[in-house]
Amino acid sequence: MSFTAPIQLPGLALDPQWYKRAVFYEVMVRSFLDSNADGSGDLTGLVSKLDYLQWLGIDALWLPPFFQSPLRDGGYDVSDYTSILAEFGTVDEFRDLVTKAHERNMRVIIDLPINHTSDAHEWFQQSRSDPEGPYGDFYMWSDSDEKYPNVRIIFTDYEDSNWAFDPVRRQFYFHRFFSHQPDLNYENPAVVEAIFDIIRFWLDLGVDGFRLDAIPYLFVSEEGTGEGEPPTHEFLKKVRAMVDRDYPGRVMIAEANQWPNEVAAFMGTDEEPECHMAFDFPAMPRIFYSLRSQQAGELVRVLSEHTHVPEGAGWGVFLRNHDELTLEMVTEEYRQAMYGWYAYDPRMRVNVGIRRRLSPLLDNSRAELELAHALLFSLQGSPFLYYGDEIGMGDNIWLPDRDASRTPMQWTPDRNAGFSSADPGKLYLPVVQSLVYNYHHVNVESQLAQSRSLLHWIRNVIHVRKVHPAFGLGQLRVLPTNHDSVLAFVREYPGSGNQFGDAPETVLCVFSFAHNPAAVRIEAPEFAGQSLRDLFGGGDFPSFDAEGGIELTMGTQGFYWLHVGEGQFAGGRAS
Numbered sequence: 059m060s061f062t063a064p065i066q067l068p069g070l071a072l073d074p075q076w077y078k079r080a081v082f083y084e085v086m087v088r089s090f091l092d093s094n095a096d097g098s099g100d101l102t103g104l105v106s107k108l109d110y111l112q113w114l115g116i117d118a119l120w121l122p123p124f125f126q127s128p129l130r131d132g133g134y135d136v137s138d139y140t141s142i143l144a145e146f147g148t149v150d151e152f153r154d155l156v157t158k159a160h161e162r163n164m165r166v167i168i169d170l171p172i173n174h175t176s177d178a179h180e181w182f183q184q185s186r187s188d189p190e191g192p193y194g195d196f197y198m199w200s201d202s203d204e205k206y207p208n209v210r211i212i213f214t215d216y217e218d219s220n221w222a223f224d225p226v227r228r229q230f231y232f233h234r235f236f237s238h239q240p241d242l243n244y245e246n247p248a249v250v251e252a253i254f255d256i257i258r259f260w261l262d263l264g265v266d267g268f269r270l271d272a273i274p275y276l277f278v279s280e281e282g283t284g285e286g287e288p289p290t291h292e293f294l295k296k297v298r299a300m301v302d303r304d305y306p307g308r309v310m311i312a313e314a315n316q317w318p319n320e321v322a323a324f325m326g327t328d329e330e331p332e333c334h335m336a337f338d339f340p341a342m343p344r345i346f347y348s349l350r351s352q353q354a355g356e357l358v359r360v361l362s363e364h365t366h367v368p369e370g371a372g373w374g375v376f377l378r379n380h381d382e383l384t385l386e387m388v389t390e391e392y393r394q395a396m397y398g399w400y401a402y403d404p405r406m407r408v409n410v411g412i413r414r415r416l417s418p419l420l421d422n423s424r425a426e427l428e429l430a431h432a433l434l435f436s437l438q439g440s441p442f443l444y445y446g447d448e449i450g451m452g453d454n455i456w457l458p459d460r461d462a463s464r465t466p467m468q469w470t471p472d473r474n475a476g477f478s479s480a481d482p483g484k485l486y487l488p489v490v491q492s493l494v495y496n497y498h499h500v501n502v503e504s505q506l507a508q509s510r511s512l513l514h515w516i517r518n519v520i521h522v523r524k525v526h527p528a529f530g531l532g533q534l535r536v537l538p539t540n541h542d543s544v545l546a547f548v549r550e551y552p553g554s555g556n557q558f559g560d561a562p563e564t565v566l567c568v569f570s571f572a573h574n575p576a577a578v579r580i581e582a583p584e585f586a587g588q589s590l591r592d593l594f595g596g597g598d599f600p601s602f603d604a605e606g607g608i609e610l611t612m613g614t615q616g617f618y619w620l621h622v623g624e625g626q627f628a629g630g631r632a633s
């Protein structure tokens with residue numbers, strides 16, 4: 059099959075707020091396609107799959123780190139920020155990726171882990187051996203391992219302290235993550251300058267933005283928790299000012315695994331903006347909680363909270379990513395319930411979370427996969443897909459740590475799932491061969507051949523989302539319902555009035571978490587008498603009654619996206 063008839067989003071290329079409408083796709087270079095049979099995915103392989111991603115409707119790629127690294131933490135342990143790991147490719151090949159992506163109106167976001175480096179980084183090697191030298195103060199050294207008592211340990215399964223002793227310098231160094239990842243000392247202006255140089259290096263190469271890894275943790279104080287301390291925000295304001303001044307249109311995305319108001323703080327204020335986007339960590343686990351508890355209450359609660367974000371800032375919504383499904387943002391009671399439902403085998407757990415892919419989490423239930431994606435594509439914020447989830451790829455919990463869900467992309471039923479022509483034993487990780495998710499049947503080729511496959515379904519939903527600006531740009535308002543299992547909200551968009559000519563639009567989104575059919579009444583007096591039409595097929599629904607109520611019958615774990623009122627209506631299937 060050739061990937062013709064791409065879904066084009068009018069105006070993406072010019073729109074300064076492109077990131078609000080964009081559909082993002084997280085893809086690890088290592089995992090996507092191996093072009094030279096060395097067993098590891100590479101940039102050239104990724105370039106060869108851009109047509110596929112364009113066909114799917116992807117507007118922006120997020121690439122986890124592909125820099126020089128010993129790969130002891132999937133590349134988040136960087137040993138040189140301006141060179142690329144040889145097995146992934148070269149800077150010229152990266153330039154080619156950016157050019158070819160841009161030709162397809164697709165953006166490239168790279169991941170920058172700037173809180174820490176690998177202990178193999180030259181800066182650290184010099185810091186430990188020459189305390190008085192230019193890098194002596196690049197890391198957080200101390201004679202004691204008792205400083206910063208309020209700072210929590212993140213990798214609870216692997217580390218029991220945030221300090222490690224270095225036998226060369228004979229001092230302790232601070233590390234927020236693995237002990238082979240020493241934290242940089244942001245109190246040292248030379249560190250800040252070096253990081254600015256790195257940011258500029260990649261912006262000059264044409265990247266469209268950064269995911270700022272572990273961003274709350276840059277500055278630490280004796281009294282604080284080392285999460286979102288004021289100097290960290292000051293640093294981000296400076297980076298943002300530089301980006302706005304010298305590289306307008308490029309974006310900064312915060313990875314801050316915190317509560318809504320704390321995450322929103324990383325977007326800054328109208329006067330002093332910080333990141334353009336932040337991942338919505340609180341919403342994510344609540345989607346999974348609702349699916350099993352059959353209760354919409356927790357989602358209703360977080361979505362009803364009013365969190366002020368600056369004009370222009372947006373959320374990043376996700377179901378899964380390259381890390382564990384973190385349960386840090388739920389109470390202990392909910393966490394235990396979720397471990398019971400989703401991680402009944404202790405092997406499925408890591409740190410404070412679950413190391414499984416989306417499809418196995420949902421037990422390969424098509425209804426649940428559709429419901430979860432319908433939420434992903436209609437909540438307030440831009441959706442981030444994780445590679446392979448569009449075909450319902452499985453995982454391998456017999457692999458260590460988060461490698462469980464970083465196995466090679468499954469393209470075909472052929473050798474190594476079409477990912478590589480290397481000897482199977484040479485692959486960076488084995489392909490999934492489990493009973494349910496074996497690459498012989500779970501692969502892109504076979505799903506392309508089935509018009510009702512998950513892949514085609516997801517592509518179609520992406521298409522429908524794209525032709526309705528309310529999803530990317532509208533406000534979200536939760537509506538009351540009389541059923542505990544049903545979540546209803548409207549996405550309301552007043553129209554752009556700009557060159558893109560988007561008309562005003564209101565979309566009613568209704569989701570049932572009940573494991574049986576359910577009838578629900580939704581109250582919205584402001585819509586009394588207004589008509590409703592299905593966004594997928596254009597079918598007419600009963601109108602809101604004179605009081606503004608509407609009775610809907612929901613199929614098991616079903617959902618509706620309904621256009622409210624008359625006015626312009628763009629519907630239809632992806633071609």
Ligand code: BGC
Pocket residue numbers: 131132134135171235271272313380381
């Ligand atoms: C990344 C992880 C990584 C950690 C340390 C995170 O936030 O997403 O994959 O292990 O940072 O760099």
